[in-house]
Amino acid sequence: GDEGGGGGEGGPVKVPEIAGAEQDAYAQKVADLGLVPKVKKVFDESDAGTLFRVDPKENTEVEPGSAVTLFVSGGFPQLAFDNGKDILLANGTDGKPLDPIAKGAQDEHDPTWSPDGSAIAFTSDGQVFLSNRAKPEDPPRPLSAEGETYSDLAWAPTTDANVLAMAKKTDSASDLCFGRIDAKGMETRCKDEPETVIERKINWAPDGKSILAFGFNPETTQFGMVQWKTKKPFSSNPDDYSKGEIVTDTSKPGEGVLDAAISPDGKRMAVVNRGPNGRGELFMAKRGDFLLADAKRLGVRACKVIWRPDGQDLVVVQADDCVGAQTGDLVRLPVADPKEQQQLKLGG
Numbered sequence: 001g002d003e004g005g006g007g008g009e010g011g012p013v014k015v016p017e018i019a020g021a022e023q024d025a026y027a028q029k030v031a032d033l034g035l036v037p038k039v040k041k042v043f044d045e046s047d048a049g050t051l052f053r054v055d056p057k058e059n060t061e062v063e064p065g066s067a068v069t070l071f072v073s074g075g076f077p078q079l080a081f082d083n084g085k086d087i088l089l090a091n092g093t094d095g096k097p098l099d100p101i102a103k104g105a106q107d108e109h110d111p112t113w114s115p116d117g118s119a120i121a122f123t124s125d126g127q128v129f130l131s132n133r134a135k136p137e138d139p140p141r142p143l144s145a146e147g148e149t150y151s152d153l154a155w156a157p158t159t160d161a162n163v164l165a166m167a168k169k170t171d172s173a174s175d176l177c178f179g180r181i182d183a184k185g186m187e188t189r190c191k192d193e194p195e196t197v198i199e200r201k202i203n204w205a206p207d208g209k210s211i212l213a214f215g216f217n218p219e220t221t222q223f224g225m226v227q228w229k230t231k232k233p234f235s236s237n238p239d240d241y242s243k244g245e246i247v248t249d250t251s252k253p254g255e256g257v258l259d260a261a262i263s264p265d266g267k268r269m270a271v272v273n274r275g276p277n278g279r280g281e282l283f284m285a286k287r288g289d290f291l292l293a294d295a296k297r298l299g300v301r302a303c304k305v306i307w308r309p310d311g312q313d314l315v316v317v318q319a320d321d322c323v324g325a326q327t328g329d330l331v332r333l334p335v336a337d338p339k340e341q342q343q344l345k346l347g348g
Contacts, residue, residue, distance in 0.1 A: 012061040015054060015068055023051045023072050034064040041074040043310050045093045048075035077308060079315065080111040080120050081348035084326045087111045087122045087131075088348065092308075092315075095330070095344030101131050102140060112155040114162065115309075121153050121164055121181075128153065128166070128179065128186065143179065143186035150177065152213070154202040156234045157264075163236045165211055167198040174198045176213065176228065176244060180236040191238035195219070196226055196246075201304055203261045208233030212260050215246065224248035224256045225290065247290040254278070258322055259304045262287055264311040271295065272302045272322075280322040282314075282338070298338040303328055311335065317348070 013033045018026060027037040046052045053071040056062055079092045080101060087102040087109075101120055102108045111122040120131045122140075126149030129140040144150060149169040156163040162181040167174045168190050174197050177190040193215075200214040209230055216223035226244040235241070248257035258280050259272040271283045271292060282302040285295035303322035306315050314335060319328030330346040333339075 010064060012063055015056050015058055015060045015062060017058045018051055018054060021051060023049065023070060026051055026054075027070060030068050030070075035062065036065065036067045037070055038067050039070045039072055041072050043076055043308065043312070044071070044073035045076055046073040048073055077117075079330070079344070079346070080113060080122075081330060081346065082109045082111060082122070082327075083348045084109075087120070088346075090344065090346055092332070092344075095346045099136065101136075102129070110151055110153045110166075112153040112164070114155055115157050115159055121155060123150055123153065126150055126169070128164070130181065143181060144188060152199060152202045154204055154211075156204050156208060157206055158208055158234045161234050161236070163234055165202050165204060165213075167202065167213070176202075176211070176238070176241075178236040178238060187236075189236065189238050191228070191241060191244075193226075193244050196244055198226065198244075201259050203259075204234075205262050206264050206266045208235075211241070212247075212262075213244075214258060215244065217246070221253070222246065222250040222256075223258075224250050225260045227290075249291050252276075257290070257292075259302075260290070261305050261307055263307055264309055270305045270307065270314055272305055272316075274322060279320070282316060284335075300331075300333060300338050300341065314338075315344075 016029050030037040044052055050073040055069045077092045079090045085107055088100050089098040106124040108124045111120050113120055118133055127146055128144040128150050130143050131140040132138055150166045152167045154165045164179040166177050168177045175190040175193050177188055179186040179188045196215040198213045198215045202213040211228045212225045215226035224246040225248045227247045228241040228244050230240045232240045257273050261270050269285045269287050271285050272280045274280050280303045282298045282300040283295040301318045302316035303319050304317040315332050317328040318331050319325035327347050330344045330348055331341050333341045
């Protein structure tokens, strides 16, 4: 029909205004005008399900049959973190506290989300536990044996397998371990790394073909990011991985990379480098540019860095002394405009 602002057969039509419309009603309005609605769910600070933007913009004249993308909020990721003793949960938008995940007499650390957001694994006095986020009132269930000490958990970013990478601490050393989680519990196997102590942070590559972890050689005091490679993505078999090797620059004593996390699209790498002044600073590099040959300094202080799953935002931990401090301030920043830092008013 040509009523309702169509302007006759074949003439341009205007993209309707959102004006608080529900997704379905707006999509119908768009379709009635002879346009093709396409829904795209993205992270946004508005409530989940809110239609907050369209492309082309409202009131733009377009030809009949053109596609109109409806951007609908998928809500905003929650932030799990530890404050050195408990596992806490906060709204990722503004840092508002939500119900804590684990608050007990034990020291609880190193939370990591399952990729679908349905569970969180963490350590309690070194023992690995799993919290089911669909039933947050259920007590977390143990995944590892008591008396074994794990740290720096990292859940593999795939929904095809539930695999944790983590460091296992013994008196003299630490090894890279893989835990495969199923309904019965977790099967853990470790890769002996006699020359390297792994700590602080472990990061999976989004394609599952490599792992980066902070490590140092206790003999030489050299530190940096240790890399393991595999031809079998997200494998939980330590034999599938190459020997861990420090791939970042170790030529300047006391200086070097403290964290390196590959972007969800696999193209870039957010890198925290400790410079001559002893402070950690954030760089953006191409994936694999471990020597920061072509990296951009972002002018942001950082000790650790994590990507939001859509690659648009980063959260960093900021502290004056990255090595000595257990925790720091959690700060959120858009990748496109790193100067727009938002203090989440959280320490962890």
